[in-house]
Amino acid sequence: xxxxxxxxxxxxxxxxxxxxxxxxxxxxxxxxxxxxxxxxxxxxxxxxxxxxxxxxxxxxxxxxxxxxxxxxxxxxxxxxxxxxxxxxxxxxxxxxxxxxxxxxxxxxxxxxxxxxxxxxxxxxxxxxxxxxxxxxxxxxxxxxxxxxxxxxxxxxxxxxxxxxxxxxxxxxxxxxxxxxxxxxxxxxxxxxxxxxxxxxxxxxxxxxxxxxxxxxxxxxxxxxxxxxxxxxxxxxxxxxxxxxxxxxxxxxxxxxxxxxxxxxxxxxxxxxxxxxxxxxxxxxxxxxxxxxxxxxxxxxxxxxxxxxxxxxxxxxxxxxxxxxxxxxxxxxxxxxxxxxxxxxxxxxxxxxxxxxxxxxxxxxxxxxxxxxxxxxxxxxxxxxx
Amino acid sequence: xxxxxxxxxxxxxxxxxxxxxxxxxxxxxxxxxxxxxxxxxxxxxxxxxxxxxxxxxxxxxxxxxxxxxxxxxxxxxxxxxxxxxxxxxxxxxxxxxxxxxxxxxxxxxxxxxxxxxxxxxxxxxxxxxxxxxxxxxxxxxxxxxxxxxxxxxxxxxxxxxxxxxxxxxxxxxxxxxxxxxxxxxxxxxxxxxxxxxxxxxxxxxxxxxxxxxxxxxxxxxxxxxxxxxxxxxxxxxxxxxxxxxxxxxxxxxxxxxxxxxxxxxxxxxxxxxxxxxxxxxxxxxxxxxxxxxxxxxxxxxxxxxxxxxxxxxxxxxxxxxxxxxxxxxxxxxxxxxxxxxxxxxxxxxxxx
Numbered sequence: 001x002x003x004x005x006x007x008x009x010x011x012x013x014x015x016x017x018x019x020x021x022x023x024x025x026x027x028x029x030x031x032x033x034x035x036x037x038x039x040x041x042x043x044x045x046x047x048x049x050x051x052x053x054x055x056x057x058x059x060x061x062x063x064x065x066x067x068x069x070x071x072x073x074x075x076x077x078x079x080x081x082x083x084x085x086x087x088x089x090x091x092x093x094x095x096x097x098x099x100x101x102x103x104x105x106x107x108x109x110x111x112x113x114x115x116x117x118x119x120x121x122x123x124x125x126x127x128x129x130x131x132x133x134x135x136x137x138x139x140x141x142x143x144x145x146x147x148x149x150x151x152x153x154x155x156x157x158x159x160x161x162x163x164x165x166x167x168x169x170x171x172x173x174x175x176x177x178x179x180x181x182x183x184x185x186x187x188x189x190x191x192x193x194x195x196x197x198x199x200x201x202x203x204x205x206x207x208x209x210x211x212x213x214x215x216x217x218x219x220x221x222x223x224x225x226x227x228x229x230x231x232x233x234x235x236x237x238x239x240x241x242x243x244x245x246x247x248x249x250x251x252x253x254x255x256x257x258x259x260x261x262x263x264x265x266x267x268x269x270x271x272x273x274x275x276x277x278x279x280x281x282x283x284x285x286x287x288x289x290x291x292x293x294x295x296x297x298x299x300x301x302x303x304x305x306x307x308x309x310x311x312x313x314x315x316x317x318x319x320x321x322x323x324x325x326x327x328x329x330x331x332x333x334x335x336x337x338x339x340x341x342x343x344x345x346x347x348x349x350x351x352x353x354x355x356x357x358x359x360x361x362x363x364x365x366x367x368x369x370x371x372x373x374x375x376x377x378x379x380x381x382x383x384x385x
Numbered sequence: 386x387x388x389x390x391x392x393x394x395x396x397x398x399x400x401x402x403x404x405x406x407x408x409x410x411x412x413x414x415x416x417x418x419x420x421x422x423x424x425x426x427x428x429x430x431x432x433x434x435x436x437x438x439x440x441x442x443x444x445x446x447x448x449x450x451x452x453x454x455x456x457x458x459x460x461x462x463x464x465x466x467x468x469x470x471x472x473x474x475x476x477x478x479x480x481x482x483x484x485x486x487x488x489x490x491x492x493x494x495x496x497x498x499x500x501x502x503x504x505x506x507x508x509x510x511x512x513x514x515x516x517x518x519x520x521x522x523x524x525x526x527x528x529x530x531x532x533x534x535x536x537x538x539x540x541x542x543x544x545x546x547x548x549x550x551x552x553x554x555x556x557x558x559x560x561x562x563x564x565x566x567x568x569x570x571x572x573x574x575x576x577x578x579x580x581x582x583x584x585x586x587x588x589x590x591x592x593x594x595x596x597x598x599x600x601x602x603x604x605x606x607x608x609x610x611x612x613x614x615x616x617x618x619x620x621x622x623x624x625x626x627x628x629x630x631x632x633x634x635x636x637x638x639x640x641x642x643x644x645x646x647x648x649x650x651x652x653x654x655x656x657x658x659x660x661x662x663x664x665x666x667x668x669x670x671x672x673x674x675x676x677x678x679x680x681x682x683x684x685x686x687x688x689x690x691x692x693x694x695x696x697x698x699x700x701x702x703x704x705x706x707x708x709x710x711x712x713x714x715x716x717x718x719x720x721x722x723x724x725x726x727x728x729x730x731x732x733x734x735x736x737x
Contacts (some may be wrong), residue, residue: 001473001493003522068520113707118633118657162633163569163592163617166657167522173417174440174473177727193705197727200677200705202655210634211652213676216695218649231697234678237655 001171003068004160007153008125009077009172010065012111012257014056015128016104017081018049018135021090023261048088049135050142055087057132057145064294066152071171074105102181109176110191111256113198116207116241118165120254122157123244126150127257130249150248158246185260202235208243402681402699403721404737408730409448412457413439415709415724418475419526419619420572420660422710422724422731425479425486425501433714434501435731436477436488437724443477443490445503446731458503462492473524480530484552489536491525496538496546498557507555510548512540527570531587532601535560539570545589547605565589565597565607571619577665578625584608585642588628590618596628598642611645620661622670625686627693629670631658637672639684639693648693653680660711664718670695671721673711677703679723679734701734 025045040048055061078101085092085100092100111124129150136142160168180196192198206212213235218227244253415421415437425434431450436443443460462472474492479501486501498508514523525546527539536548536557543566549558568591576583585608586601594613600606611628620631627648628640635654640647654674662671663684670682681699686692706725714720720735 001475001522001524003518003520068518070518116656161568161592161615163571166617166633167569170417171473173726177416177440178414180727197705200707202676202678202702206635206655210655211636213635213652213655215652216649216697217651218692218694219647221646221691223647229696232700233655234700234702235655235676 001070001174002164002168003070004157004164005071005168005171005175006065006069007062007156008121008168009071009108009175010056010080011125011149011153012108012128013077013081013104014052014084015132015257016107017085017100018052018132019259019261020100020103021052021085022049022135022259044089046135046138048090050139051088052084053132053136054139054142054145056084057142057149059145059148062149062152066156071175074101074175103183105176105179106181106183106186107260108172109179110186110198112169112172112176114191114200114256115169116254117162117209118169119160119162120207120244120256121165121169122153122246123252123254124257125153126244126246127252127254129153130252131259147248154246154248202233203237205238205241208240210240212237212239401737403701403734405701406720406733406735407452408732409435409446409455409722410730411435411437411444411446412459412729413437413442413444414727414729416440417659417707417709417726420476420478420710422660422712422722423478424712424714424722425481426715427501434479435722436479437710437731438474438477441472441474441492443474443488443503445488447502460488460490460497460499460503462490462494462497475524475526476528478528480528480536482530482536482550482552483533485550487530487536487550489528489538491528491538493522493524496525498536498548508548508557510538510546510559527573527589529573529575529587531575535601537563537573537575537587537589539566539573539589541569543567543570543591545570545573560603561605563589563597563599563605563607565599565610566591566595568592568595571617572621574622576623576626577663579665581625583626585623585626588621588623588642590621590630592617594618594630594632596621596630596640598628608643609645611640617657619658622661622663624663624665624668624684625693627684627686629661629663629684631661631672631674633657635674635676637661637670637682637695639695641693649695651682651695654678656707659707659709662712662721664713664716666716667718669698669713669718671711671713671718673708673723675707677706677708677725679703679708679711679721681718681721703728703732 022045025040025048028040081101082097112121115121115124129146133143133146136146182192182196186192187194190199213233214230216229216231217225220226241253245251416439418438421438423436427434433448435446435448441462445458445460447456462474472492472494474490477488477490480487480489488499488501488503490497495509495511497506499506512523512525522541524541525538526541529537531537534550536550538546540546545563546559547561547563549560566589571590571592573587573589575587576585584600585598587599589597594616596611596618597607598609600608617633618630619633622629623642626642628642630638635652635656635658637651637653638647639649653672654676656675658672658674660673668684670684671679672682673679679701680697683696683698685694687694703723703725706728708723708725710724712722714722720733723732
């Protein structure tokens with residue numbers, strides 16, 4: 001369908017990825033003493049974000065994405081995003097990357113689904129770009145890359161008609177189809193139902209350029225209005241919101257695409273009941289392999305820290321959020337029950353978890369050494385149900 | 386007025402005009418495409434076929450009227466071995482001609498014509514796709530049977546292909562290419578009033594909201610061009626010489642086809658309209674949109690003022706669902722069916 005999806009897909013998914021990484025790395029920063037092993041300092045975090053943004057917004061990579069082409073599979077996208085994430089010193093294991101991808105995609109699906117007008121996909125994209133720019137604001141070289149990309153996006157997409165944007169949106173919706181992974185942040189905010197579907201209410205302001213429903217106007221053959229009537233809409237709509245700014249800088253008005261993790265709310269993923277689309281073991285179609293090769297090739301070799309040992313992190317250790325949840329008066333009983341229900345991938349993790357469980361029972365504090373060590377190879381994932 | 390009578394009856398009874406019936410489960414969820422539901426009533430066999438598009442697959446379900454038997458079939462877009470995204474289906478629609486019913490499926494690759502039960506493909510027309518990818522997406526969308534022997538299909542370039550269909554067999558030929566639009570075709574519809582003599586046979590709509598009204602024949606003639614307002618007309622119907630058009634602004638407009646005179650304008654929905662349908666015997670109109678609402682209206686011709694009036698009758702809200710298809714199941718509008726993005730069921734409503 002639409003041949004203009006890839007740049008928006010990467011910027012938005014990449015943006016969500018950066019939001020999550022930023023939040024997670026902050027959560028892992030549990031010590032003020034930077035010499036503590038297993039701690040990610042603010043400097044480390046900034047470096048990771050700079051490296052990833054630099055790779056994602058590199059001219060070659062973006063030029064490759066900006067060529068008109070079809071949207072490819074989740075598998076291809078995940079592979080490229082993993083490579084982008086590894087443009088930094090951080091190394092994510094497969095399980096972490098899988099969870100990260102699920103979160104990214106569900107967030108973007110939510111944004112696309114609720115996008116008021118198809119053209120507002122650009123505003124959502126610009127919200128991501130604005131926040132990314134903020135992340136790297138202390139590194140002018142990278143800021144320039146982001147600005148350059150932003151300009152190119154404005155140039156290419158401002159000539160698209162609303163119908164083209166709707167086609168783009170429909171293409172994305174097909175891409176997200178049947179994904180109903182529950183994200184606890186969405187559930188908490190009531191934007192997602194327990195069945196995994198997003199809440200859509202027949203109320204609120206109508207999108208810019210749309211009239212509030214309810215009016216019927218009838219005209220005579222000369223074009224004069226001869227009658228007007230109203231009908232019950234079954235909803236409670238209000239006047240349209242003002243239009244967001246489509247320029248390089250400005251108030252986007254729409255909040256979709258902004259960083260929802262800044263409240264330091266923990267987000268966990270819930271295993272979806274629907275089978276994963278990537279379960280089928282089909283080989284990537286030839287075209288996809290070619291695309292993959294081109295995209296990988298376009299990532300600058302010197303950006304990849306080949307010689308430096310990557311530091312493995314366990315992205316979704318929920319030490320911090322368990323503490324938070326506990327502090328906010330959450331049911332400790334519930335947490336306790338949760339700890340026992342998880343996907344354990346190796347014994348080391350299992351032992352560690354037993355210790356956490358033990359700590360809770362004693363009412364003790366989270367010990368520092370439970371946060372992942374930079375050199376460790378932990379696979380523990382903790383899923384809250 | 387018939388609409389007022391209907392409403393009076395409802396208010397008296399204190400009941401709702403329609404009530405929800407048991408849904409039909411389908412094998413895949415519906416994709417977010419315009420007009421993504423089609424129904425064909427097979428009276429002699431007391432069953433109805435429904436089609437719903439999911440990415441590169443058409444889900445067909447045959448539902449018996451007694452509600453006891455359902456059988457499913459899936460049709461895939463040609464060349465199923467390539468990456469899913471290159472063989473996406475834009476629309477599937479039944480085309481009823483006097484001699485036969487056919488199922489037409491349009492995709493990024495071309496146009497497939499099947500027997501109405503989906504059992505045999507009788508014709509395949511490949512789209513003229515350039516070697517290197519252009520900035521314009523290429524696909525076919527917009528399907529309508531016209532008069533006795535034509536099937537018309539729209540293309541993303543704005544062209545409309547006219548196929549001549551024999552009363553049986555697979556000797557379908559491309560007989561004409563209509564150039565009335567510069568933007569991608571979104572939907573097409575033929576005059577559905579049946580017996581009455583009408584001047585216009587076909588209306589076509591595009592992504593700019595432009596409408597073209599045609600007279601069919603060996604060479605189709607453009608009778609009128611109704612300009613749009615840069616907002617897609619996503620769904621269009623033609624009934625008793627009246628064009629009923631649904632737009633991305635959520636508006637419905639009624640035009641006199643051959644003159645372009647605007648009869649009525651309704652601020653019907655808060656989001657993009659995805660589907661319109663008319664029950665020709667009763668003049669009931671169905672509109673469905675991304676705002677999760679389906680609305681039933683009544684159209685009445687008023688010969689004295691040479692006008693058409695529209696009155697609102699009923700609403701149905703499909704919770705948390707962006708609706709992508711809505712069709713009456715019969716020519717009186719006694720029942721209608723609805724599909725929504727990510728929903729794996731066809732929801733049905735019947736008059737109370």
